[in-house]
Amino acid sequence: MAAARVLLHDYWRSSASFRVRIALALKGIAYERAPVDLVAGVQHGAAHRALNPQGLVPVLEIDGLRLTQSLAILEYLEETRPEPPLLPRDAGARAHVRALALAIACEIHPVSNLAVLARVERLAGSEARAAWNRDNIAEGLAAFEQMLDHPGFAGRFCHGEQPGLADCVLIPQLYNAARWGVAFGHLPRISVVARACETVPAFAEAHPDKFDPSRETKGIQGEKP
Amino acid sequence: MAAARVLLHDYWRSSASFRVRIALALKGIAYERAPVDLVAGVQHGAAHRALNPQGLVPVLEIDGLRLTQSLAILEYLEETRPEPPLLPRDAGARAHVRALALAIACEIHPVSNLAVLARVERLAGSEARAAWNRDNIAEGLAAFEQMLDHPGFAGRFCHGEQPGLADCVLIPQLYNAARWGVAFGHLPRISVVARACETVPAFAEAHPDKFDPSRETKGIQGEKP
CATH class of the missing domain: 3.40.30.10 (Glutaredoxin)
Structure with a gap:
């Protein structure tokens, strides 16, 4: 390569x-x-x-x-x-990890994107927009929590002992949830995963706060000032 | 197996x-x-x-x-x-086919699902619901049409000479578009793909009309009466 x-x-x-x-x-x-x-x-x-x-x-x-x-x-x-690897080797386990990722990418995220929320606000106002977004995220994370009730969940990352595809999708959704005031501390498996990912440098290196253009971010890899 | x-x-x-x-x-x-x-x-x-x-x-x-x-x-x-195969062998081509599938599965489909449309109707009425859905599908298909402007499009299926993952996702979205009165005849590449898939028996065998519970569907593979 x-x-x-x-x-x-x-x-x-x-x-x-x-x-x-x-x-x-x-x-x-x-x-x-x-x-x-x-x-x-x-x-x-x-x-x-x-x-x-x-x-x-x-x-x-x-x-x-x-x-x-x-x-x-x-x-x-x-x-x-x-x-x-971001995916396990076993085909059934791969399908489960992909389903976890898609449960966020196809169900939660699109319904809370900027364009959709702007349209909701035009139709029904800013309070309706906020409620729409909170309900969507909360319902989606509750379903995700149930999906983690699976033999592949070893009490650390979404699947197994290493971070993978589903963690790459979950952590940004949790960042988004926090921004909008949607709590997830009552969801034990998701909370475990959030804590596990905090210990992995890649998640910190990729975090939005590192790339906030309103901050001084000199020294960040590849960042354009 | x-x-x-x-x-x-x-x-x-x-x-x-x-x-x-x-x-x-x-x-x-x-x-x-x-x-x-x-x-x-x-x-x-x-x-x-x-x-x-x-x-x-x-x-x-x-x-x-x-x-x-x-x-x-x-x-x-x-x-x-x-x-x-549903995916080509080359990694770059696979990424393009997956992006086509996700462009529908992550952008068009979730914003037009039953629960979202019901919520729009509660917020703003049935006309707003219909307009929301039509606009979402029309904008999404227009972007998909542009994504087909790619070397992998050989003027038949979404990628190459055989139906694959992206066709499995596009054809149901076109069925949905037709149900809601969203035209796509002005989108030439999508129209070509729609016609190509009509010639493949698998698409006809899988079509919703075959499984409409209001119809007599005796003899369909595996169908429960």
Whole structure:
């Protein structure tokens, strides 16, 4: 594999971007960032649409490819840089880990994205928007907690003894939950996973706080000032 | 692989169920169905929640496992029954096909699911609900059309010369678009794929019309009357 430049187009607070940053850090892949300001609407401009017709982040440029959709990117990294693995070996266990990731990526996250919440606010006001978002996250995490009641849960990460694909998706969702005031301390398995991931440097290295453009972030790997 | 019973808990009109039925048919896997009436709310009952804590369909019982989340199920089928393949061999091409599938599964479908639409209707009425759904599908398909502008699109299926993972996800979304009066005839690549899939028996065998409980469906494989 040529050691060519790896470039991540992301937004510091975007959950999908955070997922990819965690995976890159877990696999020890050096990268540069090209921040896309979602609040300023840069993702809707022609320049970003040329990178990603969906007008979303992240976009990862790697190996001469331009990849979109965070879970497809994680699978690509797993296939091309298999160590350390993000998925277990057993097909049934892989299906369970993918289902955990998709339970967030396909059920919680899309219903709480910026565009959907803005539309709810236009229809019914800001209180309705906040309630929509809180209910969606709380219901989704409650279901996720039940999904962790599985033989693969060893009381540490979402599956087994090492962080993997599901943890890459859960931790950004928990960051998002905290931002919106949705508690998850009453969910014991999720709380265990959150604490386990706090001990893994890759999760801290990928954290949005490291990339907050309002902070001094000199010295962060690949960060553009 | 033991030829044990394969049981699909699904709902005839559910897009996610339709995806799995297509994949099972493409791979020639015989199965029985256990219909879950989403309109009657059966998915929220304790019996179904015991099968799937998310209260969703499909659930696939196979190889002694109980699998949820349609894309995780498709990946499992691909890993355990690789022929015919749903994904290309090349990692970059696989990432593109997965991104196409996720562009629908993570962006269009969740924002138009029954629970979300019911919530929109409670907030803002039935006209707002219909407009929400039409806009969401139309915008999502327009982005998908642009994503098909890719070297992997050979003017037949979403990628290459055989139906695969992205087609399993697109065709149910097009069925859904048609139900809600969202046209896609002006999107040339999507229209080409729709016509190509019409020529593949697996798509017809998996179609919701075959499983409409209001119709006489005797003789359909595994169908419970």
